[in-house]
Amino acid sequence: MLARIRFGAVSIFALAAAATFPAHAGEVTDDMILKDAVTPTSVLTYGLGTQGQRFSPLKQINRDTVKNLVPAWSFSFGGEKQRGQESQALVNDGVVYVTGSYSRLYAIDAKTGEKLWQYDARLPEGILPCCDVVNRGAALWKDKVYFATLDAQLVALNAKTGKPVWKKAIDDFQGGYSETAAPLVVPTKTNGTLIVTGVSGGEFGVVGRVEARSAETGEKVWVRPVLEGMMGTYKGQETTMTGKVNETWPGDMYKFGGGATWLGGTFDPETGLVYFGTGNPAPWNSHMRPGDNKWTSSRIAIDPENGDLKWGFQTTPHDGWDFDGVNEFIAFDLNKDGKTIKAGATADRNGFFYVLDRTDGKFISAMPFVSKITWAKGIDASGRPIYNDDNRPGDPTKSADGKEGAEVFSVPSFLGGKNQMPMAYSNDTHLFYVPSNEWGMNIHNEPVAYKKGAAYLGAGFTIHTIFDDHIGSLKAVDPVSNKIVWEYKNKAPLWGGVLATAGGLVFAGTPEGYLKAFDDKTGEVVWQFNVGTGIVAPPISWEQDGQQMIGVTAGWGGAVPLWGGDVAKQVKDINQGGSFWVFKLPQKTASN
Amino acid sequence: MGNPHISRFALRRRLSALSVAALCLFAVDTVWARPLEAVRSAGALRVTVYTNYRPYSWIEGGRAMGIDVEIAEALAKAVGVNLDLFSLRADDDINDDLRNGVWRGTVFGAAPGDVMMHVPYDKAIEAKNDRVALAGPYHVDGLALAVDPAKAAQALDLSLFLTEKVAVDVGTLGDLIMISAYDQKTLPNVVHFRGIERASQAFESGEVVAFYGEASAVQSLARAGARPFAIVYPKTGARQEWPIGLAVRSDSKDLGDFLEGEMHRLESSGELKRIFARYGVDWRTPDGAP
Incomplete structure (x- = not known):
């Protein structure tokens, strides 16, 4: 009894102390979000900083010590359901927050690996998310942890207890909407801190948009549709139109034109802009929609204060190959010709690596980062592709006589030179580390195809390898000279994302199950460990009680085994899983 | 006849879960070599139908309705078991639907049906899906246009839509044909909707002079x-046009044969035609269809 009274007294004191400070102990402030990239004791954002550079300033684990790296703990996601684990974990105040397949979220003691709580979203029957049942990560702000679910809900939980605080529908899952990306936390002057999301889903179910809600209440603040001709809204009122009606779209097709923003976005505090990528246009048959079809297959910049579109850059105008433009746009300072340019870089599905001025979207440079690109001869001085017209898939309505029509072999494949796996930028080497895949696809018209019990005109896409010994290729790309500095070849496709560290290391996982450390200057593999299932998630690093930790989610799945054609056959024997692995140096080595 | 009430589905689903457990007690060979026996001893025929697919299968006021639902009822009755309806949302194409609806089930753990309704009766589908056997074609569907009668003559070659508006369900074959006509000169007059019902409402309200889609x-x-x-x-x-029929797992051919026989009986008794007529659809015999 006495103990209880004393405990009570302590709690009251703690509450009183907290009230005098802007945030409770352990809570995530705007300032912490903005300084995430340079704060080694926590990982608060998807991308290790809102700019998405994925660079850790920690160097305890380095070229010399990495050989001693050993597992600290491993946590199993449990349950009967596994499939792809694409999540990047977050760490705050001694707790790891990691999402799992089937819309699950776990809070784990960062020191011991002991589970603190688990939240399983109750998913409705009849949901049919495209592209596996993955989730890419959570967001933290104040006392809440946020994540999006396969039935297109945005959920805010109490970070201490895992109890729901609020839940908002991003859209109707019955209409084909889903959500798998990590939400983006953006502090603003006008509306406090916002939580910004995109949308994901199948080709005709979904029209791309970016939207912002109050991080506190979940109330919607603004919505920016990505397709030209559609109106944005601010607090429920119509504001500005994205582009102009029918400038790059015929008829009413822009209303159904695709452009899903399914990979989330980045935020650059220096320019005050939010950057999102947009998916391919619909319908997939490009002959049906003459025009550039803006802003599909593009990067767009949005003012988070009001949701206005500031600029757009289209990587694949009038896409005909299923080249989503969703890949992350990473802010960095480009030092070229004695000048420092506020630049951003992105490695596109279409096989080209672009550097843009991130203040206005102006094109600076582009280079191919995969071999044997067939669909374009190159990128011109304005940033527009120089198309190979005979490599554009044909019009299936022209082969409606029941013949398959000419087959086109196109590189990259529709899964892209790079897909959802994020690249990293090292502040030491000033190189981008790009996880890429070398593969192509045969495309032919399929006049005998069926959708929902009825005939339609489709296309057959079959992925094929290009090289005998590898598909996966991790490349160090110099954004100044536009040269590839080194390449590491991996037999299976890379799908897991990259971490760069100040210890001169680059970490990346493989479908074969290895977490590997590379020398950031040479690409030499200096350490590896097999986690027992494929890795399709980006690694993280943080400092726990003075020790540098490396963490990575493990569990094979994602789009490759679903759609990979020949490649899917090659990887069919990789076992599924669901776990979070943490590594550190043994105490003795660490103190050396 | 009569439509099963939705609350009965939940009960049946539970029944079917129990019966799956019961099946595991039998020797695997006996069960899988004789799926018709398995269905009978389970006491329920699990039938996959498309979600929200008028006039074939949809839910209205808590009741499952439609041509495919009524045929499924008749088939379950013929087997002598309850009907356990599995409502499946259409995926990208028929191969995905067969995986989810017939041979594997969904990634969320829903068991596949013993049989799936409304699968195009095309041997190319069997060639691509070796886990699936087609059986019992029961109708021939195609594309049709409902048009203002005064303008019907000009609609036959689609030239009407160089000047007048037509409504379609976005992303369907009808949509692709309509926007491609006359080197896409018709495209500005094609009004897109999600779902053929909304396209028909645009016709009803006078916004368009015609709507185009699956004939039924x-x-x-x-x-x-x-x-x-x-x-x-x-x-x-x-x-x-394309005939539509049933799909079963390729190791359940005796079930397919039985249901095909029952489909013939429904056809020769005139019941099939009556079911289609109740929904305003002209039944077309699949006999002699490709």
């Missing part, structure tokens, strides 16, 4: 509306 849906919706119409089958060069 167009017939059914036009006949249920108040605006006078003519049904026209434009000549477009694209495939005009």
Whole structure:
């Protein structure tokens, strides 16, 4: 009894102390979000900083010590359901927050690996998310942890207890909407801190948009549709139109034109802009929609204060190959010709690596980062592709006589030179580390195809390898000279994302199950460990009680085994899983 | 006849879960070599139908409705078991639907059906899906246009839509044909909707002079509306018709054979035609279809 009274007294004191400070102990402030990239004791954002550079300033684990790296703990996601684990974990105040397949979220003691709580979203029957049942990560702000679910809900939980605080529908899952990306936390002057999301889903179910809600209440603040001709809204009122009606779209097709923003976005505090990528246009048959079809297959910049579109850059105008433009746009300072340019870089599905001025979207440079690109001869001085017209898939309505029509072999494949796996930028080497895949696809018209019990005109896409010994290729790309500095070849496709560290290391996982450390200057593999299932998630690093930790989610799945054609056959024997692995140096080595 | 009430589905689903457990007690060979026996001893025939697919299968006021639902009831009755309906959302194409609806089930753990309704009866599908056998074709569907009767003559070659508006369900074959006609000169007059029902409402309200899509849906919706119409089958060069039937797992052929026999009985008794007629659809025999 006495103990209880004393405990009570302590709690009251703690509450009183907290009230005098802007945030409770352990809570995530705007300032912490903005300084995430340079704060080694926590990982608060998807991308290790809102700019998405994925660079850790920690160097305890380095070229010399990495050989001693050993597992600290491993946590199993449990349950009967596994499939792809694409999540990047977050760490705050001694707790790891990691999402799992089937819309699950776990809070784990960062020191011991002991589970603190688990939240399983109750998913409705009849949901049919495209592209596996993955989730890419959570967001933290104040006392809440946020994540999006396969039935297109945005959920805010109490970070201490895992109890729901609020839940908002991003859209109707019955209409084909889903959500798998990590939400983006953006502090603003006008509306406090916002939580910004995109949308994901199948080709005709979904029209791309970016939207912002109050991080506190979940109330919607603004919505920016990505397709030209559609109106944005601010607090429920119509504001500005994205582009102009029918400038790059015929008829009413822009209303159904695709452009899903399914990979989330980045935020650059220096320019005050939010950057999102947009998916391919619909319908997939490009002959049906003459025009550039803006802003599909593009990067767009949005003012988070009001949701206005500031600029757009289209990587694949009038896409005909299923080249989503969703890949992350990473802010960095480009030092070229004695000048420092506020630049951003992105490695596109279409096989080209672009550097843009991130203040206005102006094109600076582009280079191919995969071999044997067939669909374009190159990128011109304005940033527009120089198309190979005979490599554009044909019009299936022209082969409606029941013949398959000419087959086109196109590189990259529709899964892209790079897909959802994020690249990293090292502040030491000033190189981008790009996880890429070398593969192509045969495309032919399929006049005998069926959708929902009825005939339609489709296309057959079959992925094929290009090289005998590898598909996966991790490349160090110099954004100044536009040269590839080194390449590491991996037999299976890379799908897991990259971490760069100040210890001169680059970490990346493989479908074969290895977490590997590379020398950031040479690409030499200096350490590896097999986690027992494929890795399709980006690694993280943080400092726990003075020790540098490396963490990575493990569990094979994602789009490759679903759609990979020949490649899917090659990887069919990789076992599924669901776990979070943490590594550190043994105490003795660490103190050396 | 009569439509099963939705609350009965939940009960049946539970029953079917129990029976799966019961099946595991039998020797695997006996069960899988004789799926018809398995269905009988389970006491329920699990039938996959498409979600929200008028006039074939949809839910209205808590009741499952439609042509496919009524045929499924008749088939379950013939087997002598309860009907356990599995409502499946359409995925990207038929191969995905067969995986989810017939041989594997969904990634969320829903068990596949013993049989799936409304699978195009095309041997190319069997060639691509070796886990699946097609059986019992029961109708021939195609594309049709419901149009203002005064403009029907001009609709036959689609030239009407160089000047007048037509509604389609976005992303369907009808959509692709309509926006491609006359080197896409018709495109500005094609008004897109999500779902053929909304396209028919645009016709009903006078926003468009015609709507175009699957013949059975167009017939059914036009006949249920108040605006006078003519049904026209434009000549477009694209495939005009396709038979539809049942799909079972390839190791359940005896079930497929049994259901095919029952389908013949429904056809020769005139019941099939009556079911289609109740939904305003002209039944077409699949006999002699490709």
